[in-house]
Amino acid sequence: ASVRKLYLRPKLYSASQSLPVHSQMSLLSPSAFPVPPSVSISLVPSSSQPCLLCSVMDFYPARVQLRWFQGQQELSGRVVATDVIQNGDWIYQLLVLLETPLVWGHLPCQVEHVSLEQMSVRGFWVS
Secondary structure (H helix, E strand, O other): OOOOOOOEEEOOOOOOOOOOOOOOEEEOOOOOOOEOOEEEEEEEOOOOOOEEEEEEEEEEOOOEEEEEEEOOEEEOOOEEEOOOEEOOOOOEEEEEEEEOOOOOEEEEEEEEEOOOOOOEEEEEEEO
């Protein structure tokens, strides 16, 4: 006999919606809805030159785009990225490292994902 797995995913409600009486969980297939990424930037010290790490975590589906900028110029030559990594629970993560001499200014990473109504931009201020 074959076994069919079912997955429980929390159903998200806005503040204006009331929760159903029967349950706060719903049975959904893993691809039933997109999950927005959480984005953070951290400084990674290095002996040669500092790096900025943009972590894009816990998103679904896997297709995501991340770009680093300095001013209006996209920084692509000194970017190192992992492949999109599946966490094993139907969500994904991506780590993108920017090797850059830290000059004064704002260095944003821009994330585009189907779950986001507009691009998510997280910046790192260097002073």
